[in-house]
Amino acid sequence: MADPQMVMYDEEFRQITLAIEKLLREANAKVIFLVDKNGQLIAGCGETERFDTTSLASLTAGNIAATGGLAKLIGEKEFSILFHEGEKDNLHISIVGGRVILVVLFDSRSSLGLVRLRVKKASEELTGIFDRLMKKAEEKERSGIQEFPFAEITDDDIDNLFN
Amino acid sequence: MSFINYASREINCKIVYYGPGLCGKTTNLQYVYQKTAPEAKGKMISLATETERTLFFDFLPLALGEIRGFKTRFHLYTVPGQVFYDASRKLILKGVDGVVFVADSQEERMDANIESLDNLRCNLKEQGYDLDKLPYVIQYNKRDLPDVLPVEELRRELNPTGVPDFEASAATGEGVFETLKAVAKLILIDLKKGR
Numbered sequence: 509m510a511d512p513q514m515v516m517y518d519e520e521f522r523q524i525t526l527a528i529e530k531l532l533r534e535a536n537a538k539v540i541f542l543v544d545k546n547g548q549l550i551a552g553c554g555e556t557e558r559f560d561t562t563s564l565a566s567l568t569a570g571n572i573a574a575t576g577g578l579a580k581l582i583g584e585k586e587f588s589i590l591f592h593e594g595e596k597d598n599l600h601i602s603i604v605g606g607r608v609i610l611v612v613l614f615d616s617r618s619s620l621g622l623v624r625l626r627v628k629k630a631s632e633e634l635t636g637i638f639d640r641l642m643k644k645a646e647e648k649e650r651s652g653i654q655e656f657p658f659a660e661i662t663d664d665d666i667d668n669l670f671n
Numbered sequence: 672m673s674f675i676n677y678a679s680r681e682i683n684c685k686i687v688y689y690g691p692g693l694c695g696k697t698t699n700l701q702y703v704y705q706k707t708a709p710e711a712k713g714k715m716i717s718l719a720t721e722t723e724r725t726l727f728f729d730f731l732p733l734a735l736g737e738i739r740g741f742k743t744r745f746h747l748y749t750v751p752g753q754v755f756y757d758a759s760r761k762l763i764l765k766g767v768d769g770v771v772f773v774a775d776s777q778e779e780r781m782d783a784n785i786e787s788l789d790n791l792r793c794n795l796k797e798q799g800y801d802l803d804k805l806p807y808v809i810q811y812n813k814r815d816l817p818d819v820l821p822v823e824e825l826r827r828e829l830n831p832t833g834v835p836d837f838e839a840s841a842a843t844g845e846g847v848f849e850t851l852k853a854v855a856k857l858i859l860i861d862l863k864k865g866r
Contacts, residue, residue, distance in 0.1 A: 513675065517678065518677060522678075546674070548683045560713065566732070573763075665739065669735045670735070
């Protein structure tokens, strides 16, 4: 298959949440999201309840995919940072560790320079966490540990979803 | 690829509706959206042109319920069907867990169906997927129109491998949920096997 399965465990989820909460404070941002390149929301902090996070995740991934396609057309590997400037709020979107998208929403209480600086630092930390997460998932798969309850689902379980 | 989150006990899967231009991919999603309870669906997003042709994708998140304590979510996407949007179609196939091929049953669209199916196979291959190994179903849409080909003929041309297939008219909703259920079921069975 094209990509390894994305898996998230409690321990890494806590570390990730701590890392983005720190970034939220240090960058003076309003909201931060981490999104899988396939458009699935991984984590978020700040004023998340004000936003339709599922749509935001899907559109961000679409945006990164489209600009990635553009990058390839001009012979670049990818554009690792995107910046969208609005009247009040701005979006700073960057790729972390090659596969995860970090979205920082900020207004005039912060600045692009500050966000870029803090994002760079946080990205290193997040890359480390995601590397460990991928390794852990691979090891678990290799060793045959199957914590995933889907191995035991029955046809009835599946049918019940649609009733 | 599906995303399994043990921390929030969620599993997310991506379903892509593929097919030639104007075959009814967006109409499928619109019907699902209309008929799904508000608490089970998110906002439907359509990135379309001014003439309502899909430009990039449509997106509909569905939360069907729980299996063994895991919230099961399906993210439904359509691709733009028009031939010249091929670059966008490739992007949307990234990370796909299951595919619905929506065929237009009208006689004059047979060539477009075949071309789109070839294109699907080719675009998947480019990303390291094999259509024959993916959860995959076919929908023969627009059965309510007068000049449609018999299902046997469509099946012969478009479904040589005998994957689950369904007759539908997405505009009235007939066959829409049957198709969605079938692909969702195949994805879950695939997950059960642990890939």
